[in-house]
């Protein structure tokens with residue numbers, strides 16, 4: 001009986017995503033005030049600082065980084081692309097994979113200009129902002145695949161999508177809690193993606209705290225599993241990760257722009273033992 005309920009919940013979430021609008025989503029979340037590089041209390045610079053620190057720590061190494069549920073965004077691999085020689089981007093929707101391909105193939109027609117993001121991460125790396133063109137070239141060089149994924153499948157990717165040893169590192173941002181019908185499914189999905197990671201590999205996980213819905217486009221209201229810090233820690237432990245660090249950003253009033261009811265953002269660095 002329980003299986004049926006879970007299946008129906010997952011199917012309902014997938015139906016919600018059929019109207020997801022990448023351009024609107026980028027506009028809602030990746031433009032000022034949430035992405036304001038002149039303010040150090042804006043959400044996106046905080047996320048980029050967490051990712052920069054985590055990816056440049058000595059315990060992170062290897063060849064392959066996989067982004068789980070990339071959506072139409074690239075910010076989450078701007079630091080990792082300097083550390084890993086191969087990056088695989090994944091998403092459930094073709095419209096998002098198309099958006100990523102447009103930027104990577106440098107054919108124009110992208111929904112967002114990633115230049116300020118590239119420049120900001122160059123600054124974090126102590127490079128001159130004009131090195132953003134080199135970072136863009138690096139990213140285009142290391143991204144080898146943009147693949148379909150379903151984190152609710154016990155095998156989220158196609159059988160031979162990854163080398164037999166698995167990925168050396170996973171990054172996943174605002175995906176699992178935004179695609180799961182409840183906390184149990186969120187925790188189960190953490191277990192599914194853990195199988196893509198080699199033992200000793202790291203998971204860089206960014207997500208929403210206290211969020212019950214967000215708009216994935218005009219009128220496209222998508223339910224979210226409202227998470228607390230304690231639940232994030234418990235789910236990571238239950239699904240077989242060792243938590244290294246958890247950092248939390250609490251939204252100020254002006255970051256609440258009406259596109260969701262998120263109250264905080266967490267960054268977790270964890271390891272698969």
Ligand SMILES: C[S@@+](CC[C@H](N)C(=O)[O-])C[C@H]1O[C@@H](n2cnc3c(N)ncnc32)[C@H](O)[C@@H]1O
Nearest residue numbers: 069070071092093149150151173174175178179
């Ligand atoms: C809130 S967006 C996050 C996008 C991006 N990672 C970011 O940081 O903004 C959630 C993403 O999960 C994807 N998604 C939906 N259902 C999924 C599933 N079953 N498995 C994996 N990804 C899924 C959606 O297509 C969407 O791109």
Ligand SMILES: O=[N+]([O-])c1ccc2c(c1)CN[C@@H](CO)C2
Nearest residue numbers: 029034043044174178214260262
């Ligand atoms: O402030 N942000 O940088 C930001 C970016 C993406 C998202 C949020 C906030 C909150 N909602 C999630 C979807 O559950 C998506």
